[in-house]
Amino acid sequence: MFGLKPDWSLELPPRYFTFEDYEGGEGRWCPGCGDFAVLTAVQRICRDKQLAPEKVVCVSGIGCSSRFPHYMSTYGFHGLHGRAIPVACGVKARRPDLDVWVATGDGDCCSIGAGHWIHGIRYNMNITVMLFDNAIYGLTKKQTSPTSPQGMSTNTHPRGAVLPPLNPTQVTLGLTNASFVAQTIDWNPLHLHATLLAAHEHRGLSFVRILQRCPTYSDHVFEQLQSDPSMITMLEHDDGIPINPALHRVFENSLTHDPSDMKAARELADRTDTVPIGMFYYDPTRPKYDEYTAQGLDVNADEKVRAINEELERFAM
């Protein structure tokens, strides 16, 4: 209420949240869609960390993956095409106590939402951005997306996509104030979970590109990667994504990569002989805009009026 300090520290009775407490409506993605794996990973993280469902917000734009908030039994905002990140930043600015997850696709984030992507990374607010990259517009039935491989036949380019694809990991590494840039795959639950967990624990904007299967429209894009794990290289480092020893039985290739090394991160993002997964870049010291917007949130109306008058007095002198 006006004039009263907001109370975000309500005493709640101790509760134990089960996996089911985070389950929303029944997923309406196609059978075999990689989005299910990401949903399960996030629900597990919420359960394992005992995040109160009423303190979690999932924000999305438009696309198949943007149905994500409907399937979480938390607060959610299924918004406008490409606008997930600014909505999430707005939520975080006013309610820093909430856990904010963003679900966005390659069409949503890298095309119509590209401007917001750039500035979201720069603002580096404490949110987790999951880019579901299936290299196609799935919801609108197989149109070329910014990440569709050149030559891929789609309904908008039946004779093959004309332009070379945009590399979302490389682009994010090139953005001012990037603090957490990682890449994973939806078809390995261990690596997916470990990556999203590290992303959630990062204080700042964590950007995770998830190579996501779309068996309906772009199955062939990741087919080889799925059938031949030697085409994948795990990035390892103490400051990177923790690697469960079981992963070494799946992926024979691994590489030590210091995620503070931006030059090496960019070289890795450009590799075509193998697909690196793990932490590309990590810098927890980057400025965070939500630390700025949080100032004064607990100031009441009288204090605000007094502060404004003091500022006006300064200019009157």
Ligand code: SF4
């Ligand atoms: Fe998933 Fe593709 Fe179906 Fe969309 S069209 S729900 S991305 S499998």
